[in-house]
Amino acid sequence: MGCRQINRGFWEVNRERISEVLKVLQRNQPIVLKRTRGVRKRHIANGRVQDIGSLILVSFNVPKSERERLRRLVKAAPCIRLCRGVYAFYQRQSKLDRENGLASVDKLINFVRDMGGSVRVFPKLTVVGEGSTQRLIEEAKRQMENEIKEITQGRSELNAKLLSKQYSREYFLYHLSRIKRQYAILNRKAKYFSRWLAIDTSKSLMKAYRSLIKVRCTIRMYFT
Numbered sequence: 001m002g003c004r005q006i007n008r009g010f011w012e013v014n015r016e017r018i019s020e021v022l023k024v025l026q027r028n029q030p031i032v033l034k035r036t037r038g039v040r041k042r043h044i045a046n047g048r049v050q051d052i053g054s055l056i057l058v059s060f061n062v063p064k065s066e067r068e069r070l071r072r073l074v075k076a077a078p079c080i081r082l083c084r085g086v087y088a089f090y091q092r093q094s095k096l097d098r099e100n101g102l103a104s105v106d107k108l109i110n111f112v113r114d115m116g117g118s119v120r121v122f123p124k125l126t127v128v129g130e131g132s133t134q135r136l137i138e139e140a141k142r143q144m145e146n147e148i149k150e151i152t153q154g155r156s157e158l159n160a161k162l163l164s165k166q167y168s169r170e171y172f173l174y175h176l177s178r179i180k181r182q183y184a185i186l187n188r189k190a191k192y193f194s195r196w197l198a199i200d201t202s203k204s205l206m207k208a209y210r211s212l213i214k215v216r217c218t219i220r221m222y223f224t
Helices: 015-028 064-075 105-114 130-164 169-197 202-222
Strands: 004-007 010-012 032-035 043-045 048-051 055-061 079-083 086-090 118-128
Touching (some): 004 055, 055 105, 064 105, 079 130, 118 130, 130 202
Antiparallel strands (some): 004 010, 032 118, 043 048, 055 086, 055 118, 079 086
16 A cells, blocks of 8 residues: 555555555554644643644664663653654653753664664654544553552562561662662653643652652661
C-alpha cells in the first residue's frame, strides 16, 4: 500500500493513501501523526488537554548489551513510549522542565549513538484526532503508575530481606538510596506530566513516599 516501515510498529504512510490505510487498520486503533511547519504549544482547557502540542519522535535500535542502560535513561526522560524503540517528547521540553532535572531528547540521541546504535529523529509532529491524543495521555499515565509500582515493589523486597537477617546495614542503606534516587526522578517527571498532559499521580506518589519512610524507619530499628 505504499507504506514504509521505519521501526517495528512505526510506519511512514503516503498522504494520498492515508484513508485507505486507516480503513485497513481501523481495528488496531493506529495513532496518526503528521508533520507541521511550525511548533505548536500544548493546550489545556478546563483541566482537560485539547492538544498535546508538537512532538519530536526518536526511533532507535541499540545493541542488546546496552538495553538495560537505555531503560534506566528512558526512565529519567519525560517521554511517551509509542512502541518498542520509538518515544515521543514534547518539542518544547525546556519550557516545562524548569529545573533541567530530566534527561533531554538530545541526551537520549547522543546515548544511542555513543552505544553504537542507530537513531532517527522526526521533529514537528502533531497527533491527529482527539481519540489518539487521549490514548497517548493514558499511555503516559500507565507508564508513570508502573514506575511507581516498581518503587513500592523494591521497598517490599527490602522488607523481606530485613526479616531474613542475612544482609548488612550497608547493603540496605545502599539499596534504599537507589530507590530514593529513583523516586526523586519520578517526582520530577510527575510534575512535568502534570504541566504537559494534566496527569495527576500525586496520590500514588505519596503512597510510594510513605513506603520509603516506613522501610527507612525499619532499617534503623533493626540496626540500632
